[in-house]
Amino acid sequence: MTKSYLVETFGCQMNVHESEKISGSLSNLGYIPVQRREDADIIVFNTCCIRDTAEKKIYGNIGDLKNYKKLKKDLIVAIVGCMSQQAGAIETLKSQFPFIDIILGTTNAHLVGEKVNEIINSRDKRKLKYYENVEPNNDIAENDVTLRTSYPNGWVNIMYGCNNHCTYCIVPYVRGPEKSRAPQLIMDETQNLLKDGYKEITFLGQNVNSYSSEGWNFAKLLDTVAKLPYRFRLRFLTSHPRDLSDEILDVIAKNEKICKSIHLPVQAGSDDVLAKMNRHYTRNYYLSLVEKIREKLPTCVLTTDVMVGFPGETDENFEETINLIQRVKFSNAFTFVYSPRTGTVASRMVQISPQVKKDRITRLISVQNEIVKDISQTSLNKTYEVLVEGVNQKGLLYGRAENGRLITFPGDTNLVGEFIDVKIDKCRVSSLGGHIENRDA
Numbered sequence: 001m002t003k004s005y006l007v008e009t010f011g012c013q014m015n016v017h018e019s020e021k022i023s024g025s026l027s028n029l030g031y032i033p034v035q036r037r038e039d040a041d042i043i044v045f046n047t048c049c050i051r052d053t054a055e056k057k058i059y060g061n062i063g064d065l066k067n068y069k070k071l072k073k074d075l076i077v078a079i080v081g082c083m084s085q086q087a088g089a090i091e092t093l094k095s096q097f098p099f100i101d102i103i104l105g106t107t108n109a110h111l112v113g114e115k116v117n118e119i120i121n122s123r124d125k126r127k128l129k130y131y132e133n134v135e136p137n138n139d140i141a142e143n144d145v146t147l148r149t150s151y152p153n154g155w156v157n158i159m160y161g162c163n164n165h166c167t168y169c170i171v172p173y174v175r176g177p178e179k180s181r182a183p184q185l186i187m188d189e190t191q192n193l194l195k196d197g198y199k200e201i202t203f204l205g206q207n208v209n210s211y212s213s214e215g216w217n218f219a220k221l222l223d224t225v226a227k228l229p230y231r232f233r234l235r236f237l238t239s240h241p242r243d244l245s246d247e248i249l250d251v252i253a254k255n256e257k258i259c260k261s262i263h264l265p266v267q268a269g270s271d272d273v274l275a276k277m278n279r280h281y282t283r284n285y286y287l288s289l290v291e292k293i294r295e296k297l298p299t300c301v302l303t304t305d306v307m308v309g310f311p312g313e314t315d316e317n318f319e320e321t322i323n324l325i326q327r328v329k330f331s332n333a334f335t336f337v338y339s340p341r342t343g344t345v346a347s348r349m350v351q352i353s354p355q356v357k358k359d360r361i362t363r364l365i366s367v368q369n370e371i372v373k374d375i376s377q378t379s380l381n382k383t384y385e386v387l388v389e390g391v392n393q394k395g396l397l398y399g400r401a402e403n404g405r406l407i408t409f410p411g412d413t414n415l416v417g418e419f420i421d422v423k424i425d426k427c428r429v430s431s432l433g434g435h436i437e438n439r440d441a
């Protein structure tokens with residue numbers, strides 16, 4: 001009988017796309033995707049260890065799988081991705097959850113299908129286990145089969161890993177040094193997606209701005225792809241402020257298809273904290289960069305990541321962060337409380353108290369929410385072109401404007417994948433509501 005599988009994703013957008021590759025490796029071998037754990041013969045968790053909260057949530061979810069394993073004795077459980085890539089993680093997972101059958105890291109996650117096959121075809125399914133976490137290296141697996149789940153959005157990895165070594169971040173340890181894919185492979189993948197009717201392409205990488213391969217830099221890659229003769233939008237994630245060059249901004253400015261929307265993590269507004277974080281820029285540098293972006297790209301929307309409670313962050317340092325947030329007025333900010341990651345430099349610094357962190361995150365969120373509310377108000381009665389992505393639980397269509405704002409509105413489901421003009425009539429903190437305008441005009 002054909003076996004079924006479920007891949008659950010924890011963490012960032014990069015992981016969502018990596019899960020599409022893991023699903024592809026399983027579907028390619030004849031396994032059938034399902035939506036619920038109780039229906040699955042194979043459960044794969046694609047994990048993330050960037051934050052302590054994410055990791056705790058994953059451990060809780062792995063614990064829950066014990067009951068499924070009791071009910072279905074041949075259930076195969078696989079844990080893959082960056083959590084299992086950490087030093088000592090395999091030993092911890094094996095001892096706490098002996099029912100796990102497969103553990104793979106980020107570099108070899110694409111082998112899930114093959115390992116599942118070996119277990120299913122083995123004589124003694126219950127004894128065969130794979131615990132293989134390979135050191136991140138410069139190899140890029142290019143033979144992945146991807147089962148895309150996000151039409152009309154196509155995610156394309158352009159690079160992997162990071163060389164920056166921000167002192168709080170575990171990414172360089174678990175995903176290894178930067179490695180860029182060959183431009184022709186990126187062009188081919190993008191062109192195939194566009195031929196298949198995908199309408200929005202997002203280039204993914206930990207630090208896309210430092211893309212470099214065969215003499216191509218990120219500006220050249222963007223410029224070349226934006227000229228492909230299809231109706232589509234082009235986005236990218238994530239940028240490092242130090243590497244967002246004038247050349248990249250000029251390419252964004254002159255190409256209509258490149259969205260005027262940049263996610264530019266600031267992390268902190270104080271020079272002391274930025275230096276301790278090893279971010280390689282100052283508060284003034286960041287503010288001048290914002291000014292330059294707004295000059296070259298007047299309609300560009302900026303979003304960011306901000307962290308509070310970094311070791312040694314004083315009240316004054318925190319106020320500088322609040323002040324920067326108020327000055328820039330980001331359209332959205334992902335706000336985090338610093339949590340130490342084992343093996344990183346910052347985890348060995350003197351930590352500040354949980355209560356102080358809690359007070360600071362509460363204040364930061366409230367300041368940012370006020371900013372978003374004010375920005376949202378300016379959208380009322382305006383019309384945006386929305387790429388329709390799907391239907392939400394309330395039966396409303398949802399999609400994004402070029403500036404990245406989520407917009408919901410009533411409409412026919414056959415509009416999924418279309419560009420539609422929507423006039424805004426409701427403002428909420430996380431999304432806008434509207435109605436279709438002038439379809440026949």
Ligand code: SF4
Nearest residue numbers: 162164165166169171
């Ligand atoms: S730039 Fe810094 S925060 Fe981003 S992935 Fe690299 S080390 Fe981590």
